[in-house]
Amino acid sequence: MMAVAAARELRDGEVVFVGIGLPNLACLLARATHAPNLVLIYESGAVGARPARLPLSIGDPALVTGSLMVCGMADVFQCFLQSGRIEAGFLGAAQIDRWGNINTTVVGDYARPRVRLPGSGGAPEIAIHARRTLVITRLDRRAFPERVDFITSPGHRDRAGVTRQSSGMPGAGPVRVITDQGILAPNAESGQLELAAVFPGAEIETIRRSVQWPLSLRSPLERVGAPTEVELRTLREVVDPGRVFLK
Amino acid sequence: MSKVMTMTDAIAAHVHDGDVLVIEGFTHLICFAAAHEIIRQGRRRLTLCRLTPDLVYDQMIAAGCASKLVFSWAGNPGAGSLHAFRRAVECDPPAIEIEEYSHFGMVARLSAGAARIPFWPLRDYQGTDLPAANARIRSVTCPYTGETLATVPALNPDVTIVHAQRADADGNAQVWGLLGTQKEAAFASKRVIVVAEELVDASVIRADPNRTLIPGVIVDAVVVEPWGAHPSFAQGYYDRDNEFYVAWDRIGRDPQSLQQYLDAWVHGIADRAEYVRRQPDLVARLAARPAMSGEVNYGY
Numbered sequence: 114m115m116a117v118a119a120a121r122e123l124r125d126g127e128v129v130f131v132g133i134g135l136p137n138l139a140c141l142l143a144r145a146t147h148a149p150n151l152v153l154i155y156e157s158g159a160v161g162a163r164p165a166r167l168p169l170s171i172g173d174p175a176l177v178t179g180s181l182m183v184c185g186m187a188d189v190f191q192c193f194l195q196s197g198r199i200e201a202g203f204l205g206a207a208q209i210d211r212w213g214n215i216n217t218t219v220v221g222d223y224a225r226p227r228v229r230l231p232g233s234g235g236a237p238e239i240a241i242h243a244r245r246t247l248v249i250t251r252l253d254r255r256a257f258p259e260r261v262d263f264i265t266s267p268g269h270r271d272r273a274g275v276t277r278q279s280s281g282m283p284g285a286g287p288v289r290v291i292t293d294q295g296i297l298a299p300n301a302e303s304g305q306l307e308l309a310a311v312f313p314g315a316e317i318e319t320i321r322r323s324v325q326w327p328l329s330l331r332s333p334l335e336r337v338g339a340p341t342e343v344e345l346r347t348l349r350e351v352v353d354p355g356r357v358f359l360k
Numbered sequence: 361m362s363k364v365m366t367m368t369d370a371i372a373a374h375v376h377d378g379d380v381l382v383i384e385g386f387t388h389l390i391c392f393a394a395a396h397e398i399i400r401q402g403r404r405r406l407t408l409c410r411l412t413p414d415l416v417y418d419q420m421i422a423a424g425c426a427s428k429l430v431f432s433w434a435g436n437p438g439a440g441s442l443h444a445f446r447r448a449v450e451c452d453p454p455a456i457e458i459e460e461y462s463h464f465g466m467v468a469r470l471s472a473g474a475a476r477i478p479f480w481p482l483r484d485y486q487g488t489d490l491p492a493a494n495a496r497i498r499s500v501t502c503p504y505t506g507e508t509l510a511t512v513p514a515l516n517p518d519v520t521i522v523h524a525q526r527a528d529a530d531g532n533a534q535v536w537g538l539l540g541t542q543k544e545a546a547f548a549s550k551r552v553i554v555v556a557e558e559l560v561d562a563s564v565i566r567a568d569p570n571r572t573l574i575p576g577v578i579v580d581a582v583v584v585e586p587w588g589a590h591p592s593f594a595q596g597y598y599d600r601d602n603e604f605y606v607a608w609d610r611i612g613r614d615p616q617s618l619q620q621y622l623d624a625w626v627h628g629i630a631d632r633a634e635y636v637r638r639q640p641d642l643v644a645r646l647a648a649r650p651a652m653s654g655e656v657n658y659g660y
Contacts, residue, residue: 133437133438134438156463157386157387157388157538157540158386158538158539158540159538168438169437169438169439169600169602169605169606170387170437170438170439170600170602170605171387171437171438172386172387172388172437172538172600173387173600174388174537174593174595174599174600174648176538177537177538177595178651179651183536183537183538183539184539185539185540185541185542185543185544186386186411186463186467186539186540186541187467187468187470187471187541187544190463190464190467190468191467194464195464195482195483214487218460218489218493223489223493225452226449226450227450228450229434229445229446229449229450231433231434231435231441232431232432232433232434232435232460233432233433233460233461233462233463233465233490234412234432234433234462234463235433235462235463235464236462237462237464237484237485237488237490238462238463238464238482238484241483241484241486241487242483263489263493264487264488264489265488265489265490266488267486267487267488268487271486271487272489275487277486277487280486280487281483281486281507281508282486282487283483
């Protein structure tokens with residue numbers, strides 16, 4: 114359902130910065146269904162990739178074969194991302210807070226971490242420069258704190274309450290946080306994440322309890338339709354037949 | 361004059377204790393053969409720099425080669441954690457020092473290093489905790505627009521090791537597929553070792569000069585090492601060994617099994633040729649199928 118909901122966020126013809134795992138499934142599903150002209154860019158340098166198999170890593174050789182362009186990473190970050198040519202970027206999150214700030218660096222104190230996570234990768238610059246950012250992460254109370262332990266990638270307000278616009282960030286930031294039960298989105302005025310859409314069978318009270326801040330409900334609340342036959346069949350038979358990422 | 365030498369001689373001549381070292385390649389063309397030789401020769405107190413430490417630096421950290429890691433994403437790409445890295449930074453006090461950027465920050469550091477200027481400006485890091493965690497991420501006021509830009513310092517490694525599909529004896533190296541920051545790292549470095557899948561005649565290089573990523577004029581040594589990037593991959597030669605990357609999560613999780621791996625596959629063998637000989641299934645599992653490119657006319 115997360116991959117399906119994420120795929121539906123993409124529009125045909127868009128230039129998308131793809132991450133591995135669920136974002137990759139979402140992009141390949143979108144391209145196989147409603148967005149055949151999606152241009153997939155991977156941070157490894159593959160532009161317009163058409164992988165013939167589901168890549169396990171962001172730097173799979175199948176991303177190169179048959180792509181439109183392969184460039185060095187300086188070009189990826191300077192000529193594509195920083196120059197504003199990426200329309201949508203995907204991010205994962207170990208923690209995300211009420212302002213959409215994302216932590217993928219450490220749990221606990223930076224100098225003495227309880228859990229050391231992989232770190233930034235290209236996430237901060239995606240969150241700053243992609244015209245909009247889509248976050249995919251499972252709903253879990255520990256993962257949705259009031260404040261993240263470390264801001265790896267900026268959301269809508271920093272620790273001092275300063276908005277991203279006044280910090281000079283060109284992109285709109287995390288406009289959709291796609292979880293396994295529904296979608297959070299920032300309030301247009303405050304930038305605080307609120308519940309914008311719920312998935313079939315999800316309960317609003319459960320969602321509220323899975324978030325450590327008082328979660329507002331958007332009105333009207335969107336009810337997301339269940340995955341269609343076509344979406345499910347495409348995911349299972351075309352995108353991930355080996356069930357690498359699909360559970 | 362030929363710069364071709366064995367891996368043993370190239371590492372002995374160019375990689376010293378205490379060096380700042382880059383083994384380049386973003387997922388693609390990561391020279392594990394060089395890393396294993398560095399481990400075998402017992403180098404110590406290295407500052408290891410890469411965007412993604414990958415299994416290659418996890419193994420070097422486990423082997424005790426590193427005192428510091430400079431990086432931007434320390435996971436096992438597509439398969440989980442780097443457990444030796446995590447053990448080294450999660451213990452109290454940490455066993456290695458870390459200096460952390462984002463991918464763009466690392467790319468910018470190498471770009472500055474290659475251009476031999478002291479820093480590189482970038483629009484990045486606003487609203488993040490990275491500058492607080494790393495005092496070398498700073499900012500500058502643009503003298504033309506007055507805006508504030510983030511800066512990162514140049515990275516000029518003592519030695520960079522790049523793996524290439526083919527090179528001539530002078531070190532002119534041709535690379536295709538994912539390019540990572542191989543070019544920037546090589547130009548930024550004081551010494552450069554090129555490791556190639558194939559040694560070719562200079563005429564092969566000259567027939568397709570746009571494909572040359574590293575020019576021989578900046579190269580100190582050339583090592584010919586087929587399968588030298590395994591378990592990473594070489595486009596057109598062999599596939600990424602995803603099974604091994606997945607297996608590393610289990611091997612690396614337990615310090616004892618990691619040590620057994622190093623004993624068997626690094627210390628216990630002489631060189632890459634033996635490493636390949638002892639895995640007779642590599643060709644059947646991973647050898648690349650052909651997908652040839654067309655030709656272009658370089659005439660005038």
